[in-house]
Each structure stands twice: as structure tokens, then as C-alpha cells.
Amino acid sequence: MRHIISILLENEAGALSRVAGLFSARSYNIESLSVGPSEDESASRMTIVTSGNDSVIEQVVKQLDKLIDVIEVSEITSAEHIEREIVFVKIKKNSIDEKKLDHFPNNEFFKIHKTISNDIIIECIDSPENINIFLESIKNITIKIVRSGSIGISCN
Amino acid sequence: MNSIDTNKKFTGAEIFVKCLESEGIDLVFGYPGGAVLHIYDELYKQNKVSHILVRHEQGAVHAAEGYAKSSGKTGVVLVTSGPGATNSITGIADAYMDSVPIVVFTGQVRTALIGNDAFQEVDTVGITRSCVKHNFMITDVTMMAEIIKKAFYVASTGRPGPVVVDIPKDITEDSCEFFYPKEVKMRSYVPYKQINTDSVNEAVEVILSCEKPIIYAGGGVINSNASNELTLLAKYLKFPVTNTLMGLGCYPGDDPQFIQMLGMHGSYEANMAMHDCDLLIAIGARFDDRITGKISEFSPNSTILHIDIDPSSISKNIKAHIPVIGDIKEVLNKISEIIIKKKLKPRNIDNWWGQINEWRKKDSFKYKQEDNVIKPQYVVDRLYAVTKGDAYITSDVGQHQMWAAQLYKFNKPRRWINSGGLGTMGFGLPSAMGVQFANKESLVCCVTGEASIQMCIQELSTCLQYALPIKIINLNNRYMGMVRQWQEFFYEKRYAMSYMDALPDFVKLAESFGHVGYKIEKPSDVDSALKDAIKLKNKLVFLDFITDQNENVFPMIATGAAHNKMILS
Helix, strand or coil: CEEEEEEEEECCCCHHHHHHHHHHHCCCCCCEEEEEECCCCCEEEEEEEEECCHHHHHHHHHHHHHCCCEEEEEECCCCCEEEEEEEEEEECCCCCCHHHHHCCCCCCEEEEEECCCCCEEEEEEECHHHHHHHHHHCHHHEEEEEECCCEEEECC | CCCCCCCCCEEHHHHHHHHHHHCCCCEEEECCCHHHHHHHHHHHCCCCCEEEECCCHHHHHHHHHHHHHHHCCCEEEEECCCHHHHHHHHHHHHHHHCCCCEEEEEEECCHHHCCCCCCCCCCHHHHHHHHCCEEEECCCHHHHHHHHHHHHHHHHCCCCCEEEEEEEHHHHCCEECCCCCCCCCCCCCCCCCCCCHHHHHHHHHHHHHCCCEEEEECHHHHHCCCHHHHHHHHHHHCCCEEECCCCCCCCCCCCCCEEEECCCCCCHHHHHHHHHCCEEEEECCCCCHHHHCCHHHCCCCCEEEEEECCHHHCCCCCCCCEEEECCHHHHHHHHHHHHCCCCCCCCCCHHHHHHHHHHHCCCCCCCCCCCCCECHHHHHHHHHHHCCCCCEEEECCCHHHHHHHHHCCCCCCCCEECCCCCCCCCCHHHHHHHHHHHCCCCCEEEEEECCHHHHHCCHHHHHHHCCCCCEEEEEECCECHHHHHHHHHHCCCCCCCCECCCCCCHHHHHHHCCCEEEEECCHHHHHHHHHHHHHCCCCCEEEEEEECCCCCCCCECCCCCCCCCCECC
């Protein structure tokens, strides 16, 4: 089962590799990982999407909590939460009628960027599921995909 | 030392030594090299912190482990960058697996050179990351004192473990004022958490209502200095106690309630009791694969009560029904406060004891000593008798380790020093040095085999330099015994590479290092050799016992088998 784990960790050199190293050393799965500054300037917040049965996830959380640089760790999927991801998709020149793009699927945020060389880059923010649906629909004309990985916040 | 020495500035190397001194460290095991020369120069100029020169960095770390395990104090290591650091990795990983509090200081190339593939550069922080409790690199001399304080704090609190501090050479030249903090607080590290009263009450309830209990106690009891508390409670309850390999000594080995070690080479009664019990009280033990055997058939009908300081040890391999997280000593005190103070009585478990005593009759550690060839078990048995069970015993890894664990009855904690988790051949001799330094007047014996001892044999030279009167009990069967045993059982006796061809003459070897060596070939000479060696109070004696080549360690639970499927002979 898919789980989102939110981690607050000290901005220490190597803190990221402690977290990433833990996942590889213990054969835990990482679907995505994203990290950025938090409300506390001396700490970063990381969102990891992973999968595993309940006992694996329990261990993942406990092992993360054991890392000295980790201040807080919580599994946020089990309660009310919001999850979003951003994607950029570069599509083939003239492969699609631009007007069509305007009323493309009902993604929450959708913007079209035109490059100097007339390529089209679509920017979309949505839940990973909806992003997957969107990407599937333009699969044939896609040149390049850049996904941010999910970030999530618990509503509690 | 806790106030700012105003205006006065010290170099990083000076501060390093002052930090050790402020921390109360009087002994460092190490080996010099380019990156740590400033520090060695400062060590030379003072006499509060002694430095013990080993012959290989692995030996320094094992010595620090032996020192820490036998004394409860934190062991300290100082090595240089590059190969100094990489040579210490095995010891660091060993300390990590066995939760040993040590701080390892590694030299590093100058900060300006880091990442440039400089001479004797390795990414020590990166390499050690997965086998330390935590590690630091000091990138500014003003951070040195605080980082060193944190290193000792992290290593020695909570579930102990190794901490590595990497120090670039230029940091030891830079200078600043010196202030050693009295204590450090780290918001991301809370070693002792409040014990949950509800889980303690739940624990008490199952303890009082069970009919077939077993206490399964591990190294955590020793780390928590909770042997007395455990013994008191177990005695009051009259529950059977088994120990893990790491837990030996946390409950008196010669007590009638002690049903011996459990696990792959544990006693018949301990493993059967684990399998058949209705309440399994795990205390400071972590259900590793050498203990559980086949997970799906492990203790199928029991309630599992697990007491441990490390939440990640709980329900990692075996789901705990009642987890109690906290310092073991404190948890046991809380349980005793309810049960013993209120004089609550557990149920009558006479039937259970009847069953256990039936199992005991198998006498599963038995062996037969005949006239001509020395049985390895006999040597351990006699060592126990001759030392009256009061020696510090270190061991290496393999058959000799299991025989020592099975047959030497440890009545006190911190007397049995071995490499349990990592299983490091070469651990025995250097760890014995650390034990001897921590216990100057005590008898320290290293039970080893002819294969293991050769892995850190260079430390015989260190033993000469510091006049360490260790007694080396070499059970020499001319085989890597445990490897041979597995090959006999599971590989149709194809003894691939397990035969120790071209062995040295250990007596001459010991003599060449300035020690005394005996070769013992007859069973009738075992006692006198041991007694003679012990009489030589100031000498290291290498006792080379030529033992039965084909002896196997029994009982044995094959990998992946259940506890009630033991091979007894």
C-alpha cells in the first residue's frame, strides 16, 4: 500500500543522505522524495512516498525517527491530508491544436508555456493520480516529463 | 573547565585534548598518521589522557569495545584519515550491531582538499553512515567542543552505539576560545522517553495471569545496568530465565531458574520453553534470526511482552502484543513496584517447571571427554572450574565462541565480551586488551580458535608493550570449525577452504612477541596448564590446546527451522 511520510529534519550536511541511505540499506522502497525549506530556518521538510504493508511502514517510521537528525516524522496518509505534485511536459511542436489544450482535462492548475523555438511546455499541478491520467492522455506527443514528486500536508 | 577561559585561544588540537579531559576520558586507543599529527603532538605534551598504541586500527576499535563493554564507560579511538578510517570500519560496524558506546575520532584531509581525491582521503562520514549511531564532521574549530560533547552524549545515552567524528587537519591548527559545555540538548534526539503506565499495567496483568512464562533477556539488560532488577523480579516470580548470547551474565548462570542460552546453539530446554510458553517476556533482546529460527513457527501460542529502549526493535521481526518502551532498569523497577511491593502473587507454575525439568534431562550441552584427545568443551569447562567462574572472558567467532557461551557460567554482567551481531573473527584478542585496561587487576581470558586468533594476531605486540597479562585459550582444531560443521551438515562434507593448512607454531609465535606459550595435547594436562598460566600473573600466556578436530556444536537449529526441531547430536 502507498504511504506518504512527512519528515522534519535538521539542516545538517548529509541529513538527506542519512534518510536516503536508510531506505536503500533496509531495502525500503522510495516512489518519490522531495525536500525544501520549512517554517523553521534550521530545518527542512521532506515528503517521501513509499509503499509496503503496515509492519514495513511501522518500521520505516521508527527507523526514520531513530536518525539523530530527524526532528519529527509522521505517516500522513492514514488521516485527512492534501497531496499535490507538479509536472512539466514538453510536447512535440504542432502536435496538437493549441485551442484544444485550453480545455484539456480538468486539472487543478494548468498552464501552457511557449518556448522561443515554439515548443510547448505544459505545467500542471494536481494529485499524482490525476497527473497520471493527464500524462496518459498525451502520451503519444510527449517528448519529456519532469515531475516534482509529491508533497503532502496533514490536515490535523 | 566549564567556564570561558577569556581571551585565551587554543588550537583545535589543544581543544581536542581538553575536551577529552573535560569528558573524563583517560584512555584512548589509536594509531597516528599524517592527518592527526597535531593531535598526537598535543597528546605527547600532557599526561592526563593516556594513549594506547595498537598495531592495526581494527584492534583499536575492538579494544575500545572491550573497554566499554566490561566497564560501562565510553571507549575512545583515534585514527588517521584514509586507511586509518577504513581499517576501523569493521570495529565500528561491530559496535553498532552490539550497541557498544564508543567514539571514534578520524583524521581527515584539510577542508580545502576534501573532495579532491587527496592523499589518504576517504569520505569517512559517507562510508560509516550506515554503521554508526551518528557521525559528524567538524568544519569549524569553534564547533569542536560542542560536537565532541554531542558525540559522547549520543554514544552513551539511550540505546548506546558508535559515533564517528571526522576532523580535517586544518581544524586542528585553527584556534579559538575553549568552552566545554556541561550538557547538550538536541531537539531531534530524545534518548529517554516517558514510560507508558498503561503498558506497564498491562505487563503486570499478563505476568500475574500466565501459566507458562519465560523471560528472554538480552544485552539491553546489561547496557541498562539492570541485572539486579531483573534478578530480583525473576526470583520473586520464580520464572525461568534464558539469555541471548549478548545477555549472558545479566542473570546468574549458576542459578537454578536459569535455563541456559537460547537460539541456534541454545539449550534444549530454553528453545522448547520458548516454543511452548504462553507468555514470552523479552527484555532488551531483539528477536534476531539466530534466536527466532523460522519466524512463522516461532513461539506460536504466546503473548509477547517486549521491553526495550529502542522502539525500532519492537515488532521488527516478531509482533509484540504488549510493547513497553523505556529504559529497562526503570521499566523493571516500575513492574516490581507494583508486583513485589504489593506482594502480588503470580499463578502456580509448578507444572511448567515440571515440563522444563523434563527437557533439562536431555543435558543438551553434554560431551564425553575420553583419555586421548582433548575435547574443546572440556577446556572451557575446566577454565570455568579453575577460574571459579570469576574471569573476564572474551571470545572470537565460531565453535569456540558457542562452547564458551554454553559452558562458562557467567554470574555477573560485563564478564562475557564477544562479537554477537556482526560475528567478527579477530575480535577476541584486541577486545581482551581493552578489558584488561579497564580491569587492571582482574583475570582476562580470550577463548579463541586458531583461525580467529590469526585475524588480529599483531596485537600480541601491543600486549607486550603494555604488559597485558591476558591468557589466550586457543582451541586449535586445525579447521575453521563452524564452517567445517556447516559443510559437514549441509554440503556433504565438502570442506571447501575450511582447513587451516600451514599453521604457525603458536608457542614460538607467542615467544617471538616476548610472551609465554604452552602447547597442550593431553586431556590430563589441561588443568595444570590453565593453573600454571594463571599463576604467571604478569605474563601473557598463549595456551595452544590441540583439540578434537571433528567436534560439533550441539544442539543446533538449522537456519529456517523451528525451535522444536533441534538437532541434538
